[in-house]
Amino acid sequence: MAGSLKPKQDEEGCRDQMVRSNTFFHGGISSLLSTLITFPIYKTVFRQQIHNAGVSEAVRQLYSEGHVKLYRGVVSPLLMKTLSNTLLFGLQDTILRQLTPSSQNLISPSALPALAGLGAGMVEAVVCTPLERVQSVLQNGKNDRHLPTHKSILVRLNAQKRSSGYYRGLLPITARNALGSFIYFGLQEPLKDALEGRGLSPVVSPFISGMLTSMVISLPLYPLTVLAANMQKQVGGEDKGVMASWKKLWESRQRSVALLYRGGSLVVLRSCMSWGMITAIYDMQKKNSG
Template sequence: HHQKLMNCKHRRYSVVHLQSYLHGGTSSLLSTIPTLVVFPVYKTVFRQQIHNSTVHRAVGQLYKEGPVKLYRGVVPPLLMRTLNGTLLFGLQDTLLRQTSLTSQTVIPTSALPALAGFGAGLVEAVVFTPFERVQNVLQNGQNDHQLPTLRSILVRLRSQRLALGYYRAFMPIAARNALGSSLYFGLKGPACSAVAGQGLPPVASSFVSGTLTSMAISLALYPLSVLVANMQAHVGGETKGVMACWRMLWESWQQSVALLYRGASLVILRSCITWGITTAIYDRQQKHSG
């Protein structure tokens, strides 16, 4: 009878684990609809990060390139967003359950979601750095002639060693993703409880908590995103290390934090939309399956 009970419990945990992956993928897939809508915004930010230009100049560049090229590079973020949600939410839930079972006295329970998020973020960086690399090469208009198709980019990256090809800028991506997901999962619950205390319904509370959390994270980690975009946008040529790239960037931004954060408001807008929707849908699915 005890064995039957254990088997039943194990099956129930397996289902819960699979549901977390499924719900993460579903919520992220649905949030790709606004990702499609705001992709031109994202591309404008990317051009600002690469060319240190104003919004007006970046929009002018995209307008001149035409509507066909406007959505060049949209496939990797759509694919990445769905797979990313599946892995991030599912893996965080799995790690959270494992750490809850093994570290009942060592680590405070309130810190476990953030710790599991940190681990999930590291795995996410390993899996998705190649996607981000391809996306950034595609979005850089300077590569259009030399690397006109997705296939030509893949062939070129494959010909280089991993650290310069698919895994260029892995260290800043790992730092950004691990810190970002740690903060997201650590802050999401308390933020949701605080918002719910103001009398908002559960879905609205989840949306607002996801929005506020992502806003704080985007602002804090924005310099790392700028560094990654600049390191990954080009293929070949002189390949500097992380610190050398950062020093060069900092000098090109005239050692000004205001210039470094040029375009950050658009990133906040995009994060608010996508992470607000993702959080609301995921929390609702988890609640109904629980």
Template sequence: MVGSPDHKLDDEGLRDPVVRFQSYLHGGTSSLLSALPTFIVFPVYKTVFRQQLHNTPVHTAVAQLYKEGPLKLYRGVVPPLLMRTLNGTLLFGLQDTLLHQLTVSSHYPMPTSAMPALAGFGAGIVEAMVLTPLERVQNVLQNGQNDHRLPTLKSVLMRLKSQRLALGYYRAFLPITARNALGSSLYFGLKDPVCTVVAGQGLSPMISSFISGTLTSMAISLTLYPLSVLVANMQAQVGAEGKGVIACWRMLWTSRQRSVALLYRGGSLVILRSCITWGITTAIYDRQQKNSG
């Protein structure tokens, strides 16, 4: 791998740009290939969103979607498909780039084991800056209350454009940044150690990567789930009074009757989604990296 002591400096300088580009390419490819499961499980994701927004049990959320009909079932599917591809490209590519910079130019004593997590934290911040507008559009489209006022993607884009960034495209930017930065840091900090432990049980590298991605993403999703609920509630409405993060959190906590169980409503479906998407993404990415290494 580039940056290891086994490589000469000149050879490293020649190969670095190629290897860095491969990380972006492999991240985008793995996420693109996992877009099909994302499309298949989108009704599950939309069910979770309705639970997050309206604090309803799963059967009520499913009944809402059934009543709206199959034509509206996939309303809002385009942004998450784009986000999956961009997410993988940015997340894996930027993390690898930042990790390389930390490895070769760090002037401060830092444990090697902490570097992947720190690089992931930085990648998550950039990811939030790029993807927050897409998540905002996605949440507006998925809210059935907006169907009549904002019936098309174009109408949503125009409405958000007419508002200032903090209330329009970048609504809930701070909790998204916190969620993505912490999530990415945990993912890259835990992924390889968990994979090593799983591989030690005699499983193949592909299966080990899949299980590692699944277990890691499950833990992250459940830990940061309250932030996702907060983001969904902040972004679903358009034109409402722009309350701050703390005020929105207080309203959300009160609406959930100050109950952690109600706040985590829909969390079990997040596990299913994470198992399918991040497990596949991690396995494909690790395989591509190994084959090109």
């Protein structure tokens, strides 16, 4: 009897391990596709954030640089977003599986996905901040002459302390990623189920739920994104802390919330499109692998 149970247990263990591996893979593929499609919007938003420019001015800058440079810097966000969401979806699923049996009668089951997302977002931030740092330096047009390539940026960053080099802006990035993941995994599935309950197809409902969840996340957390981009946009110079950097940013925006949110409309558009696609592609892969 015991001998007959062991193969079944081994088979279930292998199947469970495969499901866990699939969540990492599905998260990466979903992000890879969405990043390639939405990168021009992302680059326009980034220029608005660091140059305090309007949409037309940001587009004019990119147009004057030519179509060859439009995808300059795409390697970093492509690697970062793919790695980021590989970790995010995979770790969230792994943490959730660990929390579920150990938290019975302590935490509401409906809160567990959000808590697992919080933990996954914190780990993701620590791993991906160096990639975001390189990306920010690359996409700042003012660095084109003295830091034109990935190699030149890496050489400069290697010469810096980690806190002012690769991990510049870690605190706002961690806060943004952890809170964003908490909200995303807390809302996405209930929203999808509610939309399906209203008659939307299983293909459309995850896309719309991803868009709506992203909208809820993007607007309140946008100032953290602007702060991180401005902290990371150059190498060297005065090494300001988070509060000093925020004060400088707030002054540069003339103490205006409207100017602080410059580029916010495109951020919401890009984020909605990106997370709608990520959620839909991930959900489709998950169903097909099941």
